[in-house]
Amino acid sequence: MTGTWTTYMMTFVLAGAVAFAGADGPFNVGVPMASGPGGAATVRELVHGGQAKFAIVEKRVFTERTEVELVLTDPSGKTIGGLATPYVQDEEDVRLLWKDFVTANLAIAALPDQISVREERKAEKESFAVAFALDHSPSMTMPRAIRMQKAVQQALATFDVNDYASVVKFTSRVSTEVSLSRDKEEVMKSFKVNGINLRSDGTAIYDGAMEALDELSQAQDVSKRILILFTDGEDNSSSATLNDVL
Numbered sequence: 001m002t003g004t005w006t007t008y009m010m011t012f013v014l015a016g017a018v019a020f021a022g023a024d025g026p027f028n029v030g031v032p033m034a035s036g037p038g039g040a041a042t043v044r045e046l047v048h049g050g051q052a053k054f055a056i057v058e059k060r061v062f063t064e065r066t067e068v069e070l071v072l073t074d075p076s077g078k079t080i081g082g083l084a085t086p087y088v089q090d091e092e093d094v095r096l097l098w099k100d101f102v103t104a105n106l107a108i109a110a111l112p113d114q115i116s117v118r119e120e121r122k123a124e125k126e127s128f129a130v131a132f133a134l135d136h137s138p139s140m141t142m143p144r145a146i147r148m149q150k151a152v153q154q155a156l157a158t159f160d161v162n163d164y165a166s167v168v169k170f171t172s173r174v175s176t177e178v179s180l181s182r183d184k185e186e187v188m189k190s191f192k193v194n195g196i197n198l199r200s201d202g203t204a205i206y207d208g209a210m211e212a213l214d215e216l217s218q219a220q221d222v223s224k225r226i227l228i229l230f231t232d233g234e235d236n237s238s239s240a241t242l243n244d245v246l
Contacts, residue, residue, distance in 0.1 A: 044105060052073065068108075084119035131228070133228070138201060149191075
């Protein structure tokens with residue numbers, strides 16, 4: 001999975017004592033909208049109006065200056081860019097966008113003409129390990145099993161070359177159909193869309209989950225490990241318990 005991560009690097013020459021505060025800071029006052037350059041909303045206005053949230057990544061306090069790295073996100077969690085150099089050309093416009101936020105939200109007493117903000121955009125590539133544990137007990141029925149398998153097949157087709165995948169199928173017994181692998185071609189070839197062909201009654205949900213978790217534990221250098229389990233019933237055949245899975 002590839003995305004863009006936007007951070008803002010800010011440097012302030014201090015006018016007085018330094019303090020840090022939460023989203024509304026100690027200056028919780030009414031904010032007029034669209035007071036930035038060209039009538040644009042300032043960062044303070046975006047935060048105050050609920051259109052943006054901020055999170056401090058790192059802060060460094062020195063004798064004569066403070067440096068802060070932070071991230072702005074919209075309500076959906078996507079990072080917000082385009083609010084500092086080099087994406088805003090005029091440094092005075094940048095200061096107009098940020099100065100009230102620095103004072104009110106970060107509670108930093110900085111000289112307005114000594115606020116420097118730089119935007120950095122980084123390509124972020126995450127790798128995932130995903131294991132599917134699929135119920136193939138008779139109650140699933142052939143049509144439902146095929147629909148489930150086709151959905152998993154479509155999901156596997158979207159995986160990145162850095163992602164791991166594994167597929168475990170279970171009735172009262174557990175079978176690893178696709179061992180954990182980053183080889184997308186091999187994964188797609190190994191996974192079968194063939195309905196129900198496991199000749200066994202019962203539903204060993206917890207055993208299937210434990211087998212999938214064991215597959216995930218073999219993944220190296222991944223951002224996240226994800227277990228996706230499909231079932232239409234309750235466990236009646238496992239030697240493992242829910243507590244074992246959790």
